[in-house]
Amino acid sequence: NAGVTQTPKFQVLKTGQSMTLQCAQDMNHNSMYWYRQDPGMGLRLIYYSASEGTTDKGEVPNGYNVSRLNKREFSLRLESAAPSQTSVYFCASNGRGPPGPQHFGDGTRLSIL
């Protein structure tokens, strides 16, 4: 059982390039999340999707777009990467019903030069 799978694990981009971070979960969870983690800032929510077909902004959505492609997959796109988007990105999911724990992927370490 893979849980939450993120790809790629590492990426280096030049300023202005675009890329999509992929996330898939095999736990039949309804809700999925994208976070970024920066030193001294903790986990900050970029976007989330409460269920298939819906997406909502989190704390720091500027410069990002998301797609909830189906129940399993939730992708994060940087249209024109900026050095300020250098970070570690985590995808997470949790199921419906009682407030269950969030399950995290291994993270994507993204550097923008």
Added chain:
Amino acid sequence: ILNVEQSPQSLHVQEGDSTNFTCSFPSSNFYALHWYRWETAKSPEALFVMTLNGDEKKKGRISATLNTKEGYSYLYIKGSQPEDSATYLCALGAGNNRKLIWGLGTSLAVNP
């Protein structure tokens, strides 16, 4: 704006010491309080989810308590071991949306 605060920010203890940390949160619209363990170079891993005032949860040497009326939760580690070294995060679920509000964590280092 809801804010979750954790203290202390960091802690160094000797192997065998017992320790505890605090998570403080606004008690209005409380839905759930989560604790996670986050080892360096890994991803956060859920320890406990608590929903009821007075809840106590235990997993091995780690336990947690919850007071929703006064807005705090304690995480206890009994007989700390070097493998307990990690950052411990708490997160608040408030209202009926599915977002969590995260604290900045307590970084624990256990010296052998």
